[in-house]
Amino acid sequence: MEYVISFILAIISYMVIDNVILARYFGICSFIGVGNKIKSSIGMGLAVFFVTMMAALVCWPLYNFILVPAGMEYMETIVFILVIASLVQMVGFFIKKKSMSLYKTLGIYLPLITTNCAVLGVAESNMAFDFGRSMANALGTSLGFVLVIFIFACIRVKLEGSNLPKAFKGVPIALIVAGLMAIVFMGLGGMINLGTWGLI
Amino acid sequence: MDILWAVLLMLVLAIGLACLIVLFSVIFHVEEDPRIDCVAKMLPGVNCGACGYAGCHDLADALVAKQVKKVTACKAGRKDKNFDPIIEYLKSTPGPDGSTVEVTM
Numbered sequence: 001m002e003y004v005i006s007f008i009l010a011i012i013s014y015m016v017i018d019n020v021i022l023a024r025y026f027g028i029c030s031f032i033g034v035g036n037k038i039k040s041s042i043g044m045g046l047a048v049f050f051v052t053m054m055a056a057l058v059c060w061p062l063y064n065f066i067l068v069p070a071g072m073e074y075m076e077t078i079v080f081i082l083v084i085a086s087l088v089q090m091v092g093f094f095i096k097k098k099s100m101s102l103y104k105t106l107g108i109y110l111p112l113i114t115t116n117c118a119v120l121g122v123a124e125s126n127m128a129f130d131f132g133r134s135m136a137n138a139l140g141t142s143l144g145f146v147l148v149i150f151i152f153a154c155i156r157v158k159l160e161g162s163n164l165p166k167a168f169k170g171v172p173i174a175l176i177v178a179g180l181m182a183i184v185f186m187g188l189g190g191m192i193n194l195g196t197w198g199l200i
Numbered sequence: 201m202d203i204l205w206a207v208l209l210m211l212v213l214a215i216g217l218a219c220l221i222v223l224f225s226v227i228f229h230v231e232e233d234p235r236i237d238c239v240a241k242m243l244p245g246v247n248c249g250a251c252g253y254a255g256c257h258d259l260a261d262a263l264v265a266k267q268v269k270k271v272t273a274c275k276a277g278r279k280d281k282n283f284d285p286i287i288e289y290l291k292s293t294p295g296p297d298g299s300t301v302e303v304t305m
């Protein structure tokens with residue numbers, strides 16, 4: 001029971017308090033680039049969700065059962081990049097088959113998930129955790145990414161019809177919105193004390 | 201010796217992942233206009249993005265779809281090596297619907 005509660009608390013903590021975009025500044029490229037339409041933001045969020053989960057599932061055993069016994073921990077970055085790049089390629093094939101229009105909307109940002117630091121960041125930070133905690137990390141982080149990019153896209157769609165000063169149109173106002181969202185999410189800080197649950 | 205083991209590890213991993221990718225590309229194969237691949241092969245293939253598309257394959261797609269009328273949208277191509285063969289090919293090869301594409305320099 002204790003373990004289940006700490007698992008759920010860790011997910012919430014990674015999702016809203018320690019949010020991947022707004023508190024750790026990972027994955028900003030696709031956040032700004034794709035977060036201007038609701039449909040493409042959901043597609044991007046789900047693609048990143050899938051790649052993060054699969055990468056965490058594959059990378060943790062790969063590190064702990066192959067790299068550590070072989071004494072090749074220094075290879076972790078290049079091995080993880082290889083795994084992530086292959087996963088992105090597979091997701092690309094899948095999206096192309098299922099929805100050509102989504103594939104066109106995502107465009108260059110789809111292969112760029114390879115270099116999305118949110119994915120690699122999760123895989124790298126998981127090395128210090130046990131398997132359950134690393135799954136909580138991956139789940140919380142990717143859900144946080146989906147949540148934030150979706151809210152951001154909704155705000156930006158709303159902003160498109162508004163009467164903004166010319167200099168603020170497009171990306172500048174998007175950056176200001178992102179900053180305001182970061183302040184809002186900062187208000188949640190300290191809500192869960194991970195130390196009391198033995199999570200740090 | 202360490203480096204040999206590292207190379208071996210990467211080799212095994214890469215071959216395994218490559219097999220998976222090939223499997224996926226076969227399962228999720230999408231039929232597309234065969235002209236797109238031919239035009240993409242005739243483009244320089246440097247994927248520089250100077251045309252405004254994500255890569256040579258995307259520009260070839262746009263050329264065949266008549267979204268781009270001028271083949272000189274490609275900044276890296278040369279007239280005799282790339283542009284003339286593409287114009288000739290698109291003029292002489294009908295697509296699945298039987299119509300050909302007119303592009304100019």
